[in-house]
Amino acid sequence: MNIDLSETGFVSSYHSIVTFMLMLPLTLVTFPCSTTILVGLAFVVIQLNPYVAAAPASTLMARAEKTQAQTKIILSMPKFDAPWLKQKLVDTVKPNEQVKSKFASPLTNLQLGSPLSSAVNSGNKNLGIYTVTSNYKSHLSTELVAKFLEETDREAFVEVHALQMVSPTVNLYVDAGMFPLPVSVSNSMVAILAGAKPGQLAPLAVMIKKPGLPLIQTPEWQKADAQTRLKLQLDTIHLMCKSVGLVARNHHIYRGDNFDLNVLVEFKPEGMTIDKVHLVDFGAGQLYEVVPRETSVYEKACNEYWRIYWGAKW
Numbered sequence: 001m002n003i004d005l006s007e008t009g010f011v012s013s014y015h016s017i018v019t020f021m022l023m024l025p026l027t028l029v030t031f032p033c034s035t036t037i038l039v040g041l042a043f044v045v046i047q048l049n050p051y052v053a054a055a056p057a058s059t060l061m062a063r064a065e066k067t068q069a070q071t072k073i074i075l076s077m078p079k080f081d082a083p084w085l086k087q088k089l090v091d092t093v094k095p096n097e098q099v100k101s102k103f104a105s106p107l108t109n110l111q112l113g114s115p116l117s118s119a120v121n122s123g124n125k126n127l128g129i130y131t132v133t134s135n136y137k138s139h140l141s142t143e144l145v146a147k148f149l150e151e152t153d154r155e156a157f158v159e160v161h162a163l164q165m166v167s168p169t170v171n172l173y174v175d176a177g178m179f180p181l182p183v184s185v186s187n188s189m190v191a192i193l194a195g196a197k198p199g200q201l202a203p204l205a206v207m208i209k210k211p212g213l214p215l216i217q218t219p220e221w222q223k224a225d226a227q228t229r230l231k232l233q234l235d236t237i238h239l240m241c242k243s244v245g246l247v248a249r250n251h252h253i254y255r256g257d258n259f260d261l262n263v264l265v266e267f268k269p270e271g272m273t274i275d276k277v278h279l280v281d282f283g284a285g286q287l288y289e290v291v292p293r294e295t296s297v298y299e300k301a302c303n304e305y306w307r308i309y310w311g312a313k314w
Contacts, residue, residue: 003080003256003288080256080305084297086289089253090158093289099161099176103152103203107177110136110206112146115184125150125159125283127191127202130182136206137174144174148181149203150194156203158284162253163205169250170243170279172207179204210278212264220267228272233310236265239277241302247279248290248298255279257286258306 086092113131127148132141149156163173178201185191186198196202215221215236224232240263248254262281265274290298 003085003286077308080301082301084291084293085254086291088285089162089287089289090155090284093158093161096161099157099164102160102176103156103178105177106201107175107179107204107206110134110146110179111141112179112182116145125155125285127181127194127196128185128188132206139174139208143209145207145209146179147205147207148179148185149205150196152178152203155284158287159282160205162282162284162287163207165251166247166253166282169247170282172210172280172282174206174208176203176205178202210264210280212266212276212278214261214263215265216260218265218267220272224272232272232274234307235274236263236277237303237306237310239265239274240279241299241306242295243277243279244302245295245297245299249293249295252290252292254288254290254298255282255286256288257281257283258302260310 110132111134113133116129116131127150129145129147132144132146135141136144149159160173160176163176167173181191181196181198181200181202183198185196188196212218215232221229221232240258244255244258262279264278264280266276266278267273268275
């Protein structure tokens with residue numbers, strides 16, 4: 001079994017843009033040219049914005065070059081392969097009735113705030129990640145975030161199932177259920193393409209809000225020189241893969257979507273030393289069953305593979 005990165009969020013956005021361009025002739029026949037061009041530009045900007053905005057650059061040209069380079073890196077990376085890697089969870093796991101029942105009724109006593117920044121608010125099967133403005137299930141509002149899933153399907157069930165499974169190694173899951181989409185989804189091209197409308201009930205996962213930022217968004221990264229950045233990358237990968245390894249050993253799940261936006265880092269108070277990392281995405285599309293092994297086996301494979309991406313990106 002191997003992991004194909006062409007199925008992950010960034011490449012999915014890339015493929016969506018290609019699909020749109022292929023559909024352009026038909027769209028021009030159906031709609032006025034000016035409307036099609038405006039919709040097309042908006043679609044491309046929204047698809048790439050989380051990745052472009054997250055990459056620090058001094059000019060628009062530099063940002064475009066970074067985005068193009070990142071796409072090439074991902075598409076050229078070999079598939080992740082390991083003898084202990086089994087099938088995707090979405091193909092094998094049967095979510096229990098308790099998980100399925102979560103999406104049978106709406107959540108109550110919950111209030112949402114504004115959407116998170118686009119650099120965090122990205123990924124497959126994701127209609128938006130929102131702040132929470134009400135205390136909920138013994139948690140303060142400031143401790144929570146809520147993620148809308150695209151539809152009530154097997155992947156939504158498996159994502160919630162996985163969030164429950166990986167606790168307490170990764171403490172994210174609070175609750176799940178149906179919840180009305182906020183008005184702000186009308187500004188999301190992803191939601192529009194999915195046919196989502198404000199007020200419509202959609203599956204929602206309520207999760208613990210983890211501290212930190214993606215590495216390249218931190219003030220420490222912004223002011224670091226090249227040598228320090230290399231050290232920060234390696235330290236982040238090491239701690240990230242340690243967490244990935246623990247999840248694999250404790251719960252027999254390998255998280256294959258270890259891109260930089262899916263990992264939040266915290267620095268020690270004294271400055272340029274990373275203290276902790278947090279895995280914040282367990283989308284069903286990149287979760288795999290594994291044969292039981294020692295933690296070090298999973299860690300080593302994760303380190304060797306993801307250094308290709310993290311090392312080539314910056």
